Amino acid sequence: MASTEERACVSARLSHAQYSASRADAALWAGVSVLVTDTSGRILLQSVDYRDACLLPGGAIDAGEAPTTAAGRELWEELGIEQLLTHGLAVDWVPATTPGFHPDIRFPGEIIHVYDGGTWDAHRIQEIRLPDREITAVHWAEPADLPTYMEPGNARRALAALRARINGTGTVLLEDGRPTAPSVMDRLEVLRTARRPQSWPWHTTPVPAGLPLTQCWGWLFAPDGRALVLIGRDTGSACLPGGTLAPGDVGDPAVALRREAREEAHAETGELTVLGHLRDDSEPSAGPRARLRMAGRITSIGPERRDPASGHSYARLLATPEQIRDLFDWGPEGDRQLIAVHRARERLGLPAAVRQPVTEIPQTGGRL
Incomplete structure (x- = not known):
């Protein structure tokens, strides 16, 4: 984002309309995702009626809407769960060259804020209510299986966010799902192999x-x-x-x-x-x-x-x-x-x- 001095300098040479148009050409979409796990550490994924691959809960940020507000709204609209979401896990820059978008969409790239939805127990999971349209099912996926269910960049983002949650590093910056400053857990690719269930008494x-x-x-x-x-x-x-x-x-x-x-x-x-x-x-x-x-x-x-x-x-x-x-x-x-x-x-x-x-x-x- 341009600083106050840069904006003043630009406005001295361009009209407000011209400056606005120059920024609009470089505009990105903005979205939110919510990372939720169950008591076994599996990740909540959604099947949707408009894509073949699964997604984390979330969606687009409305005009003038704060990301935190958008995350809570999407969780309510998609799963019927009311929850205050304030802790960010990751902010990801998604490039315009990301595959999967129809050319007519003219996808400009996106900034996605990933929020921590916490761990849901059986009682919380039973409260899930799907809407009449858009969300067709929910699944609980082993972290190592995310690439099987999700598109590559989305899987990288979700796994990076989970590692950030466990690591306690605060909000991490990602570029196409890859941390700009990888932690030791990222470097070792922790959780890339399926865990063996060990829920013995x-x-x-x-x-x-x-x-x-x-x-x-x-x-x-x-x-x-x-x-x-x-x-x-x-x-x-x-x-x-x-x-x-x-x-x-x-x-x-x-x-x-x-x-x-x-x-x-x-x-x-x-x-x-x-x-x-x-x-x-x-x-x-x-x-x-x-x-x-x-x-x-x-x-x-x-x-x-x-x-x-x-x-x-x-x-x-x-x-x-x-x-x-x-x-x-x-x-x-x-x-x-x-x-x-x-x-x-x-x-x-x-x-x-x-x-x-x-x-x-x-x-x-x-x-x-």
Whole structure:
């Protein structure tokens, strides 16, 4: 936008009508979108009667209308949900060369404001009421599946907005769905691979006798109260340190977790305590199994290296427990697990982590 001095300079040479015409030739459309997730982290998409691809809720900003007002209006008109939307996730510049527009439209390009619609529980979802026209259905899509349902630029924008929400970076600037200043989550393309649902019942007790224990995973804390989460460099998938008990672990989950933390993250830990376990009944033929969760401090972390067992390389990130929870498909049971995580953090004498952008531990390692 021209500054006051620039406008004054231009108006000295052009009439008001000429200046207005010069700006009209460069005008862009303006629109809004709303990013909504369910308790499993899936994204709300709409099927519409005028396009083959799905869209986020949203639409055009009316003349003289503020973007925030437009976002709330569109949510009400399209889904029958009344909600105040004030937190922006992204502002995207969409180029005039974007495919999919009929030549007669003479699409000039667009600026789209993406707002955070929050996480909707089952009760909120049941309140959705579709209009008689335009919106034909709603869907809940796994973040990695957005390119299947949406046009490429729209999918990039939605995923960038979701990463910005998890990262807590504030409103990010996009150009054709691509961040102008990519975060570590953007660089690693986090959530580009479909997450595996893990909404097993959470129990804040040791593993009962007779229930086979097959895996142990850890909430390993840095001094500032954040925890370690690993991102596969070849997949963008998140995992906590840990894994399957091996014969050399002599049936001790703490031994297994320490071994896995060394192999995957080159991290050493202090004393480990049990948080609880998940009862996995996902494979009836194998019978129920237990997946243990433990907690402890990280005492040191060395240079990044490939896991000798799997050959995978992991980026090592520090994030708040809430940010880590948002990277997994744990369902409502994930919230119950977080309660146990924070109790363990308090017992370790660590502070509650201040929400901040996710940070990567240098590949050379170092002090936390």
